[in-house]
Amino acid sequence: MDYGIKEDWDCGHPIAYRGEEPLANVDYPRYFAKIEELRHIYGGRIAIKAGLEFGMQMHTIPQYRALVEKYPLDFIILSVHQVEDQEFWTQDFQRNRSQQEYNERYYGEMFDLVKSCKDYSVLGHMDLIVRYDEKGVYPFEKIEEVVSEILKTVIADGKGIELNTSYRRYGLKDTTPSMDILKRYWQLGGEISCFGFV
Numbered sequence: 232m233d234y235g236i237k238e239d240w241d242c243g244h245p246i247a248y249r250g251e252e253p254l255a256n257v258d259y260p261r262y263f264a265k266i267e268e269l270r271h272i273y274g275g276r277i278a279i280k281a282g283l284e285f286g287m288q289m290h291t292i293p294q295y296r297a298l299v300e301k302y303p304l305d306f307i308i309l310s311v312h313q314v315e316d317q318e319f320w321t322q323d324f325q326r327n328r329s330q331q332e333y334n335e336r337y338y339g340e341m342f343d344l345v346k347s348c349k350d351y352s353v354l355g356h357m358d359l360i361v362r363y364d365e366k367g368v369y370p371f372e373k374i375e376e377v378v379s380e381i382l383k384t385v386i387a388d389g390k391g392i393e394l395n396t397s398y399r400r401y402g403l404k405d406t407t408p409s410m411d412i413l414k415r416y417w418q419l420g421g422e423i424s425c426f427g428f429v
């Protein structure tokens with residue numbers, strides 16, 4: 232889900248499309264009905280959990296908070312997919328900024344989010360911005376301080392991070408997040424990590 236970019240299906244007006252893709256969030260009633268159906272069929276054999284990935288921004292926190300209160304979720308990935316409603320994959324976010332500016336703004340937003348929002352399980356693909364960085368990999372030394380502060384907050388809150396395996400598909404040289412970030416997480420005492428695929 233990506234509030235600020237996408238809308239809910241019940242928003243009251245027609246959903247816009249980007250090519251074939253509806254700019255809509257998960258259809259929550261359908262999703263939870265399906266989870267219930269699968270629990271009914273397989274519940275005796277496997278535990279089926281309900282989880283969502285939130286593409287969060289500071290100004291969309293209230294929309295996520297309302298969602299968390301409305302629906303029972305077992306697992307939430309907090310991700311930063313866009314900042315100021317500008318997407319990374321389209322370069323809208325990076326276009327009028329220097330590499331230093333967009334990296335600082337990206338990690339700054341992430342730091343504000345983990346300080347402000349505790350409704351999540353793991354922090355997703357922490358250096359996602361690398362995937363869409365046409366200027367190459369921004370040195371770890373330059374983000375080390377803010378990344379460390381983000382990780383300390385995540386650990387102190389009893390949350391985890393996600394190792395996103397998509398770096399192989401995208402042909403990146405490093406993991407997502409990078410080995411530097413993973414090492415720092417473990418050095419700081421982080422213990423909770425999970426694998427993600429998209």
Ligand SMILES: [Zn+2]
Pocket residue numbers: 284310312355356429
């Ligand atoms: Zn994501």
